[in-house]
Amino acid sequence: MYSLREVNPMLRGIRVSPQWALQRRSEQITALLQQVLSVCLYPELLHDDTLPVDVRQRAQRLLGECDGGSVGSYTDSCGLPHVQRSVAEFITGRDGGVPSYPHNIFISAGSQTALKVMLKLLVRGKGVSQTGVLTPQPCPHTLPMLLEEVGAVLVPYQLSEEQGWALEPGELHRALTASRGHCRPRALYISNPGIPTGHVQSRKSIEWVIQFAAEERLFLLVNEVYQDCVYGEGMEFMSYKRVLFEMGQQYSEMVELASFHSISNGIMGECGLRAGYMELVNVDPAVMVFAKTLLCTDINAPVIGQIALEIMVNPPRPGDPSHSKYTQEILTNRITLAQNAQRAWEFLIGLPGVSCQPVTGGIFIYPRLSLPPEAVEQARSDGLEADVLYSQSLLDKEGVCVGAGCEQREDKYHIRLCVLTPSATLEKVLACLGSFHLHFLDQFSQHA
């Protein structure tokens, strides 16, 4: 009956992760952000002197950057030039002076939109010449869907759980070699801090990856959205771009790199506003024109999101009336996240059949489950992986949403739990998870 009975065959394999519905955000959003955005939407509040003066000045400044003085206007497809400039200044400051230029900054409706643009540009060929993307296992749960949509081949490389989910040189070589004859690897995807592993890469590890990319002529796609969420002792975030520039000209002028960041991160958590940016490094200007063109087909990132992004990269300065409160709120978010990660880790390793690497960054904790053979058997007969069965049961019985493992590896079961929540919520979630877990083990042991 339907003429569109079968969709584009290229898309047949695309699947939504069953845990897509996972919601997350920090509830600790900053008053400054709320106030500036509300003034931008309702400029009559510019005259409301109960609002801090820097809030009103900033809103006025930002409205002045919008066509017709209104957030209802379209912007350039790469975003408001003022926001591009603020992002470039932020990056330059973050990277100890390594320069960033506004024309290399692309504002998008979240990091995934920009990643999709780059993937579309990288994809070509069929069969053995089809673009392959080296992809960590585990990886962000939406990434396989995205690769499928654009027609890229996922080339898996395994992160080392035993080493705290570190990226091992030998494994990248192995994956690359194994892919030959199946596809043509053209890009290497990294998330640092790791999603969902929380692993934070050292400078040495980053240097090694850059060397590898240079040798193999791989385009580096680096998800750095959790750059502000590093809390492991003695650890700090180091951007790929900074390391690249500090490795000398033979790298800094050669390795092609796209770095992604977003307001849906661990400190702002403004997922619903939809904005992020991509910085391109060493990319052919002719290719950048295409990147801009493809962003065009999405028109532009929502202006309210762009403004939130501007606030994220250009926070109040000492002396501004909002500075102290804003700084305190951001610090509180950061501390809560770190405490949550630690608390979840301690709780989880106390459960029977659960092991977990320490988490040093990001917003997820990714424990490993030893499940009874009966549960594995049951899942198999339902056509599921055992961790999918586990997480679906948890959702059904307790209303708690976790992601199932996102690795292509049999008999290693994991769940992904988001710790970016108020501490009280986390406590409730852990209590539910704990009692569910014991019941789950018990249920399958009884069956045996």
Next chain:
Amino acid sequence: MYSLREVNPMLRGIRVSPQWALQRRSEQITALLQQVLSVCLYPELLHDDTLPVDVRQRAQRLLGECDGGSVGSYTDSCGLPHVQRSVAEFITGRDGGVPSYPHNIFISAGSQTALKVMLKLLVRGKGVSQTGVLTPQPCPHTLPMLLEEVGAVLVPYQLSEEQGWALEPGELHRALTASRGHCRPRALYISNPGIPTGHVQSRKSIEWVIQFAAEERLFLLVNEVYQDCVYGEGMEFMSYKRVLFEMGQQYSEMVELASFHSISNGIMGECGLRAGYMELVNVDPAVMVFAKTLLCTDINAPVIGQIALEIMVNPPRPGDPSHSKYTQEILTNRITLAQNAQRAWEFLIGLPGVSCQPVTGGIFIYPRLSLPPEAVEQARSDGLEADVLYSQSLLDKEGVCVGAGCEQREDKYHIRLCVLTPSATLEKVLACLGSFHLHFLDQFSQHA
């Protein structure tokens, strides 16, 4: 030097319209919208009793629909269920009771995002079996870029300028026949009211198109974003869905249809907030799953935009404190738009070498230019169409941005002028355009 020297060859032909930068919006945005959105972003304003009570109630209700009571949360990839319900109720009311169901409503970041999803699903095949999309000439200026991006073949059908840009049955047949042997037409794209022509289709014309689509098994992609902007005397907007359902079962249960609407329309003009919806009719549920999945890769439409959409489709009711003011503001926007269209038409037909069909809907006026042979020659030697030369000169000399003609037809030159602006702005634009036009003609006559 670059490894990504050449982009995906499928994308090589993609071009940004040089007039992409065209900005537009109505400055008459409603106080209700401003207020509700600002309260949603800064919930402390819920206690501000200078705001109307229905504003605060609505904001509270909408926040209650958001996860964690915050617009910073993700939503379902198809949008907030509450917004889907409001859209379905709006459509049912608009279409005289023809039922609309929330599960057929897909909230997206603007109508183009949803259109892209449907195009991706429709595209398949290579060579003679590659998906063709019957596309009006002229058409929305971003459509060719979108078809190129997804890999669909643009099958042009010419609208009849002499008949006020009407869609002629014979021309659709001709276009379809001509396409055979080049591609396989699977969809028919329509905009009603026409973009950029402003033509409003009669019920009879719509019935005819539906019959044609049924006979040829074409998927109907109907852009109805200017449905609220019909001001031609005695004319009214009639949705494709309503006509389809009133044509009887052999059509109403068979013809596949996607209808698009957006807050970036002629009355709200909230382009920067990025939201719209798509209603699918008679589409295979299995295909709808894929539509949802593809929307997923864009995560979700910005929540602030979704809320603005809810207000658009569910305006204040009589008795609500904001009703009278809101209704007046919407009416003012509508009248301004109609007056602007009439004013621009009168002005343009008064210029030498300009003819223009009367405009009966939409936000553009699309006059035809008779340009001196010398200008055509000059453009040719610059590798441009003459109307592109004209509009680029206009932008350079007067700072006025118009679109060049968007037809694939030689020696017929047009410009596209947006009339969705405050009347005073329009007057300034017309004055600049008029003096530029005379100068342009003069300049090329002197050269001769």
